[in-house]
Amino acid sequence: MSDPLDxxxxxxxxxxxxxxxxRRAADALHLSQPTVSQHIRMLERRLKLTLVEKDGRSSRFTADxxxxxxxxxxxLDAQDKVLAQFAGSAPLxxxxxxxEHAADGLLTELLGVLRAAYPEAYLHFRIDRSTVLTESVVKGALDLAVVLGGNTVEPVGTAVGELGLRWVAGPGWQLPPAPGPISLxxxxxxxxxxxxxxxxxxxLGYDVAVTAESGNLDGVLAAAKAGLGIALLPFLxxxxxxxxxIHELPAMGAIDVRLVAxxxxxxxxxxxxxxxxxxxYRAIAGRRLRGVA
Structure with missing residues (x-):
């Protein structure tokens, strides 16, 4: 008898x-990325087949x-059905x-509300970019995601608040005269x-050059603090x-915060x-109107 698949x-x-x-699978499974890679290598060795292959900087499944x-x-569906029949109900x-923009101050309150409403539930939080989070909700890897609007042609989810947009830079940064180059x-x-x-x-007539980019908020802020350029960011x-x-540039209004389920x-x-x-968000807006920090 052949050894069973894991x-x-x-x-x-x-x-x-x-x-x-x-990487996203590792996040969803709460494993390290090397562990995820090892699982695939072990399947490939067991079956003597190549299941995933490199495709430039990413990877893709082979036909096998x-x-x-x-x-x-x-x-896996068959296993889940057996477990559902013979095991006790799994915890929610x-x-x-x-x-990162929306998490500041929000997650603590959301955690408290959900724990009160669902005391037996296990809550798991993940911080990432709006596009990645929205994709994870669509694929079923996340139940809910608080994201920024403006990344899709059609608005997704439910509008739950907004964040003001500001042009920010390091303290010594100077706005160059147009039409000269400007660093973003x-x-x-x-x-x-x-x-x-x-x-x-x-x-506004500027020749725009992106001089620094990052996949996370800390990286963008670090580049701005270092004087590498100006950034447009949302703040609560x-x-x-x-x-x-940077007040010399036009106000950019606000960006909506949305909940995707x-x-x-x-x-x-x-x-x-x-x-x-x-x-x-209503409470924060009320404090701003009253002049409370």
């Missing part, structure tokens, strides 16, 4: 297919890999994503804020220490999250 390794394979990559994903889903697990620091593409900033600066309150608001998620859970988040 269902844990098969589940890793399926999650890679559902989330679109090794795609066939195995289909068969693995059947095996709620996975929530948030952008921004998030890596795809990024709606980056496109919005570049478009406005071009409208005042910009953090180390950057200043996984298809099939219970209405009560989604409604509870929407109410908690809108209450949070």
């Amino acid at each position: 269902l844990t390794h098969l589940r890793t394979l399926v999650v890679i297919a559902e989330t679109g990559g090794f 890999g795609e066939r195995l994903v289909l068969e693995a889903r059947k095996l 697990r709620i996975t929530i994503g948030s952008t 620091v921004a998030f890596e593409e795809p990024c709606g804020l980056r496109r919005r900033a570049a478009h406005k600066l071009s409208e 309150t005042a910009p953090p220490r180390g950057v200043v608001h 996984r298809r099939g998620l219970g209405h009560d859970l989604e409604a509870t999250a929407v109410e908690a988040i809108t209450t949070h």
Whole structure:
């Protein structure tokens, strides 16, 4: 009798297919990326087949890999049905994503509300970019995600608040006269804020050059603090220490914050999250109107 396939390794394979990559699968499974890679290598050695191959800087499934994903889903579904019949009810697990911009002050309140509403639930939070989080919700790897609007043609999810946009740079940065070159620091593409900033600066007559980019907020802020250029960023309150608001450039208004829910998620859970988040942003807006920091 042949050695059986490891269902844990098969589940890793399926999650890679559902989330679109090794790193995202590692996040969804709460494993390290090397562990995820090892699971695939062990499957390949067991089957003597190449399941995933390099494709430039990313990777893709081979024809054998795609066939195995289909068969693995059947095996895992069968296992889940058996467990559902003979095991006790599993504890509720709620996975929530948030952008770095929206997470400030929000996640603590959201955690408290959800724990009160679902005391037996296991809550897991993930911080990432809006585009990645939205994709993870669509693929079912996240239940809920708090994201920024403006990254898709059609708005996604439910509007729950907004963040003010500000031009920020290091304290010694000077706005050059148009039509000279201007340095922009921004998030890596795809990024709606980056496109919005570049478009406005071009409208003002500047020759825009992205001189620094990062996949996370800390990296963009570090580049701005170092004087590498100007950034357009959303803030709930005042910009953090180390950057200043550049008032010489036109105001850019605000960007909406939206809650995206996984298809099939219970209405009560989604409604509870929407109410908690809108209450949070409403309270912040009220304090600003009253002049309270």
